[in-house]
Amino acid sequence: MWINIVKVLFLVSCSLLLTPHKAYSQTTEVGIWSGFGTNNLNSLRIIPAQTLNGKTISKLSTTDSYPINYGIGIELNKAYQVYTFGVFFRYEKSGTQKAYYDLTQELYYDQEGTNLVFGISGKYILWKQQHSNLKLYPYFSFKTGTSFSELSYREKQENLNTNIVDAFDIIPKYSLLSLVSGLKQIKDLL
Amino acid sequence: MIEPNVSFFIPLIQSDYKINGNHKLDNASEENNSDSSFLGLRAGITFGIKI
Numbered sequence: 001m002w003i004n005i006v007k008v009l010f011l012v013s014c015s016l017l018l019t020p021h022k023a024y025s026q027t028t029e030v031g032i033w034s035g036f037g038t039n040n041l042n043s044l045r046i047i048p049a050q051t052l053n054g055k056t057i058s059k060l061s062t063t064d065s066y067p068i069n070y071g072i073g074i075e076l077n078k079a080y081q082v083y084t085f086g087v088f089f090r091y092e093k094s095g096t097q098k099a100y101y102d103l104t105q106e107l108y109y110d111q112e113g114t115n116l117v118f119g120i121s122g123k124y125i126l127w128k129q130q131h132s133n134l135k136l137y138p139y140f141s142f143k144t145g146t147s148f149s150e151l152s153y154r155e156k157q158e159n160l161n162t163n164i165v166d167a168f169d170i171i172p173k174y175s176l177l178s179l180v181s182g183l184k185q186i187k188d189l190l
Numbered sequence: 191m192i193e194p195n196v197s198f199f200i201p202l203i204q205s206d207y208k209i210n211g212n213h214k215l216d217n218a219s220e221e222n223n224s225d226s227s228f229l230g231l232r233a234g235i236t237f238g239i240k241i
Contacts, residue, residue, distance in 0.1 A: 037233065
């Protein structure tokens, strides 16, 4: 069901991007985004898995790492004064590469993750409600999309990169919903 | 165009995990359910131009 909703929202967004809108002045915006955030790759570490040798990877601690990643992305929006509609793409990389030690297996694990996120967004800018000469105006945005993730594990006998005994990837996929608030320069739309 | 922004996000649907090679997951469906409650936070800034 959600896949269909995403498809419909995507088609609506594309039609708004491609259709001239004569009621308002309009422009197309291209932006580069960069930021930091939490990621749900952290929770994936509790997945029990078995290695080639039949060893079960125990539930690794979720407290000994920082669930922070950084990301870069691009955005393409069609702007109609107080509304914008567009598409976005992000690449996120986990900044939490770290070794974990399983006492019962006498093995270390390195993990690192990446996300590729595609989606669409709509934005409403609180412009007409403002009466002062602000340079930045608040806005609220709704985003939805799909994230393709990859979580890589390296299994090592010692905490050295040269002693890797096995490696594997866990590949989840999820659809996401995002509510955004922020500040936007409005002078380009005037 | 300068846009500082803060976002909250949740995964709506999470597919079954795939694992490469000959590895396999135990109780994958059970773990998937617990992961779907994740709530994320992200802060960033966008620099852009109009074209």
